[in-house]
Amino acid sequence: xxxxxxxxxxxxxxxxxxxxxxxxxxxxxxxxxxxxxxxxxxxxxxxxxxxxxxxxxxxxxxxxxxxxxxxxxxxxxxxxxxxxxxxxxxxxxxxxxxxxxxxxxxxxxxxxxxxxxxxxxxxxxxxxxxxxxxxxxxxxxxxxxxxxxxxxxxxxxxxxxxxxxxxxxxxxxxxxxxxxxxxxxxxxxxxxxxxxxxxxxxxxxxxxxxxxxxxxxxxxxxxxxxxxxxxxxxxxxxxxxxxxxxxxxxxxxxxxxxxxxxxxxxxxxxxxxxxxxxxxxxxxxxxxxxxxxxxxxxxxxxxxxxxxxxxxxxxxxxxxxxxxxxxxxxxxxxxxxxxxxxxxxxxxxxxxxxxxxxxxxxxxxxxxxxxxxxxxxxxxxxxxxxxxxxxxxxxxxxxxxxxxxxxxxxxxxxxxxxxxxxx
Ligand SMILES: Nc1nc2c(ncn2[C@@H]2O[C@H](COP(=O)(O)OP(=O)(O)OP(=O)(O)O)[C@@H](O)[C@H]2O)c(=O)[nH]1
Ligand SMILES: [Mg+2]
Numbered sequence: 001x002x003x004x005x006x007x008x009x010x011x012x013x014x015x016x017x018x019x020x021x022x023x024x025x026x027x028x029x030x031x032x033x034x035x036x037x038x039x040x041x042x043x044x045x046x047x048x049x050x051x052x053x054x055x056x057x058x059x060x061x062x063x064x065x066x067x068x069x070x071x072x073x074x075x076x077x078x079x080x081x082x083x084x085x086x087x088x089x090x091x092x093x094x095x096x097x098x099x100x101x102x103x104x105x106x107x108x109x110x111x112x113x114x115x116x117x118x119x120x121x122x123x124x125x126x127x128x129x130x131x132x133x134x135x136x137x138x139x140x141x142x143x144x145x146x147x148x149x150x151x152x153x154x155x156x157x158x159x160x161x162x163x164x165x166x167x168x169x170x171x172x173x174x175x176x177x178x179x180x181x182x183x184x185x186x187x188x189x190x191x192x193x194x195x196x197x198x199x200x201x202x203x204x205x206x207x208x209x210x211x212x213x214x215x216x217x218x219x220x221x222x223x224x225x226x227x228x229x230x231x232x233x234x235x236x237x238x239x240x241x242x243x244x245x246x247x248x249x250x251x252x253x254x255x256x257x258x259x260x261x262x263x264x265x266x267x268x269x270x271x272x273x274x275x276x277x278x279x280x281x282x283x284x285x286x287x288x289x290x291x292x293x294x295x296x297x298x299x300x301x302x303x304x305x306x307x308x309x310x311x312x313x314x315x316x317x318x319x320x321x322x323x324x325x326x327x328x329x330x331x332x333x334x335x336x337x338x339x340x341x342x343x344x345x346x347x348x349x350x351x352x353x354x355x356x357x358x359x360x361x362x363x364x365x366x367x368x369x370x371x372x373x374x375x376x377x378x379x380x381x382x383x384x385x386x387x388x389x390x391x392x393x394x395x396x397x398x399x400x401x402x403x404x405x406x407x408x409x410x411x412x413x414x415x416x417x418x419x420x421x422x423x
Contacts, residue, residue, distance in 0.1 A: 212260030
């Protein structure tokens with residue numbers, strides 16, 4: 001555990017360009033506070049400035065920043081963290097003008113990944129993302145954190161040892177060479193994974209996805225007894241673990257746990273985590289784990305969908321696993337579960353409904369058919385019923401009705417047979 005007094009202090013700032021976004025900007029800056037805390041940085045205040053547009057020189061208004069810098073000096077705050085990705089020139093201008101340390105959301109996320117990377121694959125991917133993000137502009141933050149964490153380091157704690165010194169030595173040429181070397185090593189890992197994949201070609205694959213801290217690893221462990229690290233911290237898992245799962249009658253599947261997602265996940269990270277995300281891309285079914293006890297869960301669903309789209313996996317069938325039902329949650333999720341075959345309330349912690357979830361997975365993978373139906377607009381009853389019985393892959397509104405691609409059991413297909421256009 002880090003000592004309270006050794007924590008770096010920060011003020012967080014954000015910008016709101018449209019009043020409609022005010023609430024979501026507030027959630028985002030609150031989340032940044034949690035992210036900062038994950039790397040041992042304590043937030044003393046948070047401010048969001050309403051503006052019509054981003055300031056060309058300082059990102060936020062000069063007067064606003066002067067005020068905040070005054071507060072930093074008064075209260076001994078060492079760093080100003082922006083809830084956005086700052087361009088190198090914005091960061092440079094602010095540092096020069098106000099003589100303060102500046103960081104942004106991307107750096108904080110990269111820093112968490114850096115600390116939590118424990119396998120070779122994760123370390124290589126984080127290194128790659130850092131290099132691509134032009135590590136030199138992180139210099140100030142890294143060196144500060146190294147200094148702050150001297151004691152933790154001595155105790156064998158934080159994994160950020162040497163980051164500051166390491167980066168100072170690196171010049172651009174070396175960075176480019178390093179990127180090449182990492183690419184080569186990752187290529188080998190990818191080749192190995194692809195060979196393993198070939199061997200598993202005939203086995204159905206299921207992958208857990210979801211916002212960080214949703215409970216993916218806890219569910220994975222419950223399903224497989226794998227002993228993957230479960231922690232109440234952001235980005236506890238950074239690599240992927242796969243296990244075989246046996247259903248009765250010899251049916252076997254492979255299930256994998258992977259890295260979590262977050263709003264505004266730096267695109268360098270997504271691109272660099274290609275090896276880990278192969279398990280997502282390759283899945284026959286995604287278990288989209290959602291922490292319904294977090295009031296922000298609708299935003300988390302959107303953020304996960306965005307990343308899935310980025311890695312071209314948004315059309316893989318999903319079961320929405322509404323996790324943490326043992327905690328307080330909104331009754332709307334229960335209604336949603338009632339109306340949608342692809343949703344299920346569970347608790348990975350107590351195990352409630354986990355057996356039912358396994359049946360649903362088995363059913364989907366082994367007993368279902370994929371069909372395209374065209375249901376007239378006026379038959380809303382049939383459309384609603386189909387949502388309840390089948391797993392909707394996509395729907396399209398046409399003049400003659402709703403064209404729905406669905407995965408459904410043979411016995412449930414009966415009443416919809418007349419709508420089938422593609423078998
Ligand atoms: N009450 C309750 N807590 C849960 C449940 N599932 C997970 N948790 C808690 O949620 C926290 C995060 O769990 P993890 O399984 O590590 O979450 P994750 O989705 O793997 O997170 P990352 O690896 O960081 O992306 C832990 O503190 C778990 O104990 C649940 O069903 N109920
Ligand atoms: Mg995890």
